[in-house]
Amino acid sequence: MAPSTPAYASSAVVHWFRRDLRLHDNWALNAALKSAATRKARFLPVFVFDSTAHTCVNSKFNRWRFLHQSVEALRASLRKTVNAELVVLHGRACDVLPDLFKDAEGDELHFEIDPAPVGVKYDQAVIDALTKKGLEVEVKKSEGHTMYEPTKLLLASPGGVAPKTMSGFIGVMERVGNPSAPVPLVRERGLSHDVEVPSFPSLSDMGITDVEESPIFFPGGEEEALRRMEEFLSREKGRIAAKFSKPKTSPATFGQKRDTTILSPYLAHGCLSSRTLYIRVDQLERKFKPNPMIQTRLTCQLIWREHFWLLGRTVRDFENEQNELCRDIPWDRTKEGEKRFEAWRDARTGYPWIDALRTQLMKEGFVHHLGRHSLACFLTRGDLWCSWEKGARVFDEELLDYDFSLNSANWMWLSCSAFFNAYFRCYSPVAFGRKWDKKGDFIRHYLPVLKDMPEKYIYEPWTAPKATQVAGKCIIGKDYPAPIVDHSVVVKENISKMRDAFKRAAQNKQKTGDSSKKACTKTEKRSRSSANGADTKGKRRKR
DNA sequence: TGCAAGTTGTAGAT
DNA sequence: ATCTACAACTTGCA
Numbered sequence: 396m397a398p399s400t401p402a403y404a405s406s407a408v409v410h411w412f413r414r415d416l417r418l419h420d421n422w423a424l425n426a427a428l429k430s431a432a433t434r435k436a437r438f439l440p441v442f443v444f445d446s447t448a449h450t451c452v453n454s455k456f457n458r459w460r461f462l463h464q465s466v467e468a469l470r471a472s473l474r475k476t477v478n479a480e481l482v483v484l485h486g487r488a489c490d491v492l493p494d495l496f497k498d499a500e501g502d503e504l505h506f507e508i509d510p511a512p513v514g515v516k517y518d519q520a521v522i523d524a525l526t527k528k529g530l531e532v533e534v535k536k537s538e539g540h541t542m543y544e545p546t547k548l549l550l551a552s553p554g555g556v557a558p559k560t561m562s563g564f565i566g567v568m569e570r571v572g573n574p575s576a577p578v579p580l581v582r583e584r585g586l587s588h589d590v591e592v593p594s595f596p597s598l599s600d601m602g603i604t605d606v607e608e609s610p611i612f613f614p615g616g617e618e619e620a621l622r623r624m625e626e627f628l629s630r631e632k633g634r635i636a637a638k639f640s641k642p643k644t645s646p647a648t649f650g651q652k653r654d655t656t657i658l659s660p661y662l663a664h665g666c667l668s669s670r671t672l673y674i675r676v677d678q679l680e681r682k683f684k685p686n687p688m689i690q691t692r693l694t695c696q697l698i699w700r701e702h703f704w705l706l707g708r709t710v711r712d713f714e715n716e717q718n719e720l721c722r723d724i725p726w727d728r729t730k731e732g733e734k735r736f737e738a739w740r741d742a743r744t745g746y747p748w749i750d751a752l753r754t755q756l757m758k759e760g761f762v763h764h765l766g767r768h769s770l771a772c773f774l775t776r777g778d779l780w781c782s783w784e785k786g787a788r789v790f791d792e793e794l795l796d797y798d799f800s801l802n803s804a805n806w807m808w809l810s811c812s813a814f815f816n817a818y819f820r821c822y823s824p825v826a827f828g829r830k831w832d833k834k835g836d837f838i839r840h841y842l843p844v845l846k847d848m849p850e851k852y853i854y855e856p857w858t859a860p861k862a863t864q865v866a867g868k869c870i871i872g873k874d875y876p877a878p879i880v881d882h883s884v885v886v887k888e889n890i891s892k893m894r895d896a897f898k899r900a901a902q903n904k905q906k907t908g909d910s911s912k913k914a915c916t917k918t919e920k921r922s923r924s925s926a927n928g929a930d931t932k933g934k935r936r937k938r
Numbered sequence: 939t940g941c942a943a944g945t946t947g948t949a950g951a952t
Numbered sequence: 953a954t955c956t957a958c959a960a961c962t963t964g965c966a
Binding site for chain 2 (some may be wrong): 449500535560561613640641642643644688690691694695696764765769772815816817820821822823826827
């Protein structure tokens with residue numbers, strides 16, 4: 396089924412496209428183009444559809460389609476711009492890439508690294524495969540998925556350790572300054588293009604099919620990414636971008652009308668360079684009076700991304716509950732818990748706001764950031780008390796913009812496992828949505844069964860009188876589920892469970908501090924004093 | 939050791 | 953529209 400890899404006679408400079416599906420601001424690609432021209436070697440741009448890659452292994456149809464579109468777009472722009480034909484392969488990268496080399500002198504493999512720990516392992520598997528075949532290929536890696544190399548950020552971090560708070564990380568950013576300016580594409584002439592390449596595999600060739608045709612709101616590709624960026628940055632001549640404040644954007648928008656950029660799928664696939672976007676937005680924030688809240692600015696959205704990626708690269712087991720940042724929380728692992736998780740997963744919790752958000756994700760692969768907050772809080776600490784790992788896995792499967800570190804970090808945040816501590820601040824599955832969308836248009840759009848429910852009951856249809864349910868053609872418990880939990884009850888229980896978990900975590904910290912070493916280290920002193928500090932505060936309050 | 943701050947809650951009162 | 957109680961956490965810095 397997989398087309399055989401073509402073999403080439405002369406020495407080859409291969410640029411392996413991974414999560415850098417663009418020509419603009421692409422350091423790795425530029426290095427390959429330059430080298431090919433200097434050495435008069437054959438320039439081979441390559442992409443491998445590999446269902447075992449960590450970005451693909453759990454991916455459902457929508458992200459596969461986005462990826463496929465992005466690769467198709469890349470092939471077209473490579474033809475047009477550097478007159479090179481993209482070699483598109485299907486299979487495991489470590490199996491198919493070595494076949495591109497014929498052991499000629501001067502063979503090179505260039506790529507932009509995938510910074511996820513699993514991505515790094517994947518690189519190594521390719522390098523190992525080359526060695527195993529006795530191929531002497533010079534491997535040249537570049538950074539580019541994030542704005543900075545991690546070492547640069549760690550050097551500017553207190554104690555050489557990535558800060559755990561945003562304010563700490565903003566300090567690091569101030570020390571390192573703006574990211575490098577975007578680099579223009581190296582346009583080399585005389586690159587060979589008369590190569591036989593295997594045919595471009597379709598999604599169905601690769602066995603990837605959709606259950607039902609899902610709408611395309613965000614087609615993949617660099618051109619579309621740049622178009623979207625320019626469109627957003629030109630709104631009110633740049634004032635919208637400069638004054639952007641994340642918490643003031645609505646999670647209840649859908650269809651063509653959105654008030655966030657929706658550039659994340661393009662950043663995740665590298666159709667858009669994060670450095671390019673940052674520099675462009677920064678210019679506008681300097682030009683106009685920007686949003687005074689630095690943490691909610693548009694540039695800071697990229698700083699969050701950078702912060703979480705740095706943590707994702709430096710903290711072991713970042714994607715699971717066992718990592719050192721995660722508080723030990725006794726999530727529900729019973730059969731009943733699994734059933735509640737399934738109800739969340741299948742959009743039948745009985746809370747229309749939650750089920751509508753979940754449906755949006757399932758169908759379109761994108762949900763507004765605050766909508767993700769609602770979904771994540773409901774599944775974990777707010778209502779269902781299920782582990783964040785389960786939710787993170789669903790997001791991994793369905794989000795167009797799935798990015799290893801960002802997904803784990805945000806789930807840890809929302810579940811109060813790490814970073815965020817105000818566990819008593821819970822999103823209401825009723826009030827939060829209503830704040831943005833009083834009439835419930837969002838719910839009516841994604842859950843047509845509720846489209847005739849009166850405004851008064853749209854967020855809590857189970858409170859509608861029977862006659863209203865009949866008139867609205869939606870009987871609760873028959874046409875639409877009754878709520879699986881009573882939010883007002885479980886939220887109180889969960890806050891108290893979380894309080895206990897926090898107390899236990901603080902105690903454990905103290906205990907391990909006492910037993911681990913004979914001498915009292917700085918860290919122990921700190922943890923002890925903070926625990927004592929919390930106690931005295933509590934006493935003072937009671938007085 | 940103490941204190942300020944923490945991207946984005948809710949419900950009810952004014 | 954703005955304020956307050958809710959119940960009170962952790963981290964970072966002086």
